[in-house]
Amino acid sequence: MKNPTIIGLSEVDCLNISEKLNILLANYSVFYQNTRGAHWNIKGDQFFTLHPKFEELYNSLVLKIDEIAERILTLDSTPNHNYTDYLTLSTIKESKEVSDATKAVENILASFKVVIDLQRDLLEITERAGDEGTNSQMSDYITEQEKEVWMYNSYLGK
Structure with a gap:
C-alpha cells in the first residue's frame, strides 16, 4: 500500500476504515435506490x-x-x-412502500438513522486513527443530515 504511507495513516487503520466505509457505501446505495423509487412512484395530494x-x-x-x-x-x-454486495452489507433494506407519502418519509427517516449512526461510528474510528479526511467528511454529512431529519420529521408533524 502506497497511499497510507503518503497520507500518514497506518495500513491497518486504512483497511479498517475502508471496511466500514464499504458498509456505509452499501447503505447509501440502497437508500439512494429507495429514494428514487419514492420519487418515481409517489402518489396522492403530496x-x-x-x-x-x-x-x-x-x-x-x-x-x-x-x-x-x-x-x-x-x-x-x-x-x-x-x-449483491450492497444487499449483503446494508442494514437498510429495499423498500416496497414507495407510493404512500407517510410510509415513504418514514422509510427515509429510518434510513437517515442508519447512515448517521454508521457515520458516528466512523467518527470515533477515524479520530483514533488520526484520519482527519474521513472524519471531516463524516462530520459534514452528519451536520447536513440532522437538518434533513428535522425537516422530514416536521413534515410528519413530529
Missing part, C-alpha cells in the same frame, strides 16, 4: 411537495456515494460496486 424533495435527496445521496467510494480509493482499498 405528490407536488414530495416529488421534488425526493429528487433533491437522491441527488445528494448519489454525490455522497461517489465521495465515499473515492475516499475508499484514497485509503488504497477498493469500493464495492454491485448490488
Whole structure:
C-alpha cells in the first residue's frame, strides 16, 4: 500500500476504515435506490411537495456515494460496486412502500438513522486513527443530515 504511507495513516487503520466505509457505501446505495423509487412512484395530494424533495435527496445521496467510494480509493482499498454486495452489507433494506407519502418519509427517516449512526461510528474510528479526511467528511454529512431529519420529521408533524 502506497497511499497510507503518503497520507500518514497506518495500513491497518486504512483497511479498517475502508471496511466500514464499504458498509456505509452499501447503505447509501440502497437508500439512494429507495429514494428514487419514492420519487418515481409517489402518489396522492403530496405528490407536488414530495416529488421534488425526493429528487433533491437522491441527488445528494448519489454525490455522497461517489465521495465515499473515492475516499475508499484514497485509503488504497477498493469500493464495492454491485448490488449483491450492497444487499449483503446494508442494514437498510429495499423498500416496497414507495407510493404512500407517510410510509415513504418514514422509510427515509429510518434510513437517515442508519447512515448517521454508521457515520458516528466512523467518527470515533477515524479520530483514533488520526484520519482527519474521513472524519471531516463524516462530520459534514452528519451536520447536513440532522437538518434533513428535522425537516422530514416536521413534515410528519413530529
